[in-house]
Amino acid sequence: MKQLLLDIKPKTRPTIANFVVGKNAEALHSLQMAITGNQNSRFVYIWGPSGSGKSHLLKACSDLFEVPGVSLHCIDDVHLLDSQSQINLFNLYNETRDNNSVLITSGIAAPSQMGLREDLSTRLAWGLTYQLHPLTDTEKAIALKNHALERSMKLPDDVIDYCLKHLRRDLPTLMAILDALDDWSLTEKKPINVPMLRKLLQLPLNI
């Protein structure tokens, strides 16, 4: 009989601390400036392929922000905005500029490369623009370890090695595998190891 899980595992909120920096130290620094009310950094636009950590950073920023009297807007995935939403963001930008608020946006490419309205894309490029650089395999391993630590999982190094060798190596996939491993190990009441991971990979996964 299958052990049912009482789903009380801690939710891992994206935070600044569990973001693995890699080559993105300056971008992170500018976001820090933005959410602590530094005037030089009121508009930040970050871009990169999916899985590079854009949403993670935006969520973390919105969690941490607290500057009295100032509001923060985080708009994720601006490349998906339809024409009316682009006008809305255009208005939001102008408003933000006038009332000293903060606007953090993200998208999949540099501002002028996404086919957005020109009056919007030039505005996004007006503030600070950062490309998020993907992590190396070593940095991905660190990210996986941190994630496991937050969920109090015991994650042996050879499991990480196995993941990096045999699985797709974008972080969302790797994290999802980790979560599935955790659930599986709790259900089966067995520690996490490579044979178990291999067995898990035989099952159809919802990731």
Place this chain on the structure above:
Amino acid sequence: MENFWSLCLDRFKEELSSQQYNTWIRPLQVEINKDTLKLFAPNRFVQQWVKDRFLPRIYIFAEEILTSPINIDLVLLENINVKNVSDKNNSLDDHSDDKDSKVVYKKNDQRKTTHLKNNSGLNSSFNFDNFVAGRANQLARAAALQVAENPGTAYNPLFIYGGVGLGKTHLLQAIGNYLKQHNPDAKIRYLHAERYVSDVVKAYEHKAFDDFKKQYHSLDLLLIDDIQFFAKKTRTQEEFFYAFNSLIEEKKQIIITCDTYPKEIADVDERLRTRFSWGLTVAVEPPELEMRVAILLKKAEEAKIGLNEDVAFFVAKQVRSSVRELEGALNRIMAMARFTGRNIDVHLAKEALKDLIAVRGRQITIENIQKTVADYYKIKVAEMYSKKRTRNFARPRQVAMALSRELTNHSFPEIGEAFGSRHHTTVMHACDEIETLRQNDPTTARDIAFLIQVIRD
């Protein structure tokens, strides 16, 4: 105990990069009280980071250096300040202010605009003094200045058109600010056309057209930005037609900006378009190189940053389209200089601009890599999947495998599959082999560096 913290600082200096040290450790303020070390973080961001990353280290240092155990309190510096303030004026307003600062995180957000508090809509940071003039905009600037000096009589309306980010709004605002300065009682209104549209909608919903008319028809100066937003908004166009006529009749000044000249505005009533060209129509052209350099130097001067002309020229050559992007480029360069502590030179500028003007990286696929590598070694793409193991096929195949590993997120088994269903250990072996060659054989290293560049661009 007194010098414990300075010992900690020394240790961190050794262990961390100067960037990390300056960002996380140096901003900490310290207070020592018997066996308690109180650390003040300047903000929650630093607090959280230090707590997770460095606090355990500090405890370890303490164990190594000190004889007795210590307590470490990591608190927020702001907390103290904020508390003091709210203790003093513990009013409701304060509280609601806090609520306003609530964060909004929205995906694909569609929000409604809220009202600006400032009635005139003017932003005092735009004036004629900080408007950089050049061949591209001198006519527009001259006309704007003349209108600011003689509102309602010089040219009415003044119609300024040009591409995005070329300073139309700056001119509009400068006129408003000039008039306000010389005639503080003048009723001035700057607004974006989009805002006018929503005001019309609101007036319609609340059946408040009388108020609406009173508000707009009594102005001395109406500055309206991006009139092309009126397209297809027939009710708005009708209201604006009345406002326009009434203001012109009263010799009140109207200034309009648009992304094109009056005749070309799409989906706007003919009678409005004719009226727009009653006064003077001037163009703002994209700035030429010298002017872009001048803009950069001016902006740098405002930010009190030393900017060499060669750097300004370099940036001006890279960013050609709009003044906004030009300023964005400079912002990024200054941020990088602040962050790294480096001087602003062409090298740093080049690095900073990468993020701003980089073309969207093409999606790199294994097929793409196979094709590029096959072309480079002048073999057929089919040899990438074939079973032939002669060296002139095997080596390119290995290179392509190693590049697939390096440039995509595919796993070893997936790569093996793409290369004629080879076993994943074959791919692993290829990667090792190529890595060794890259280290020891300059020709291979050069080939691969070249291939990576071709594949990435």
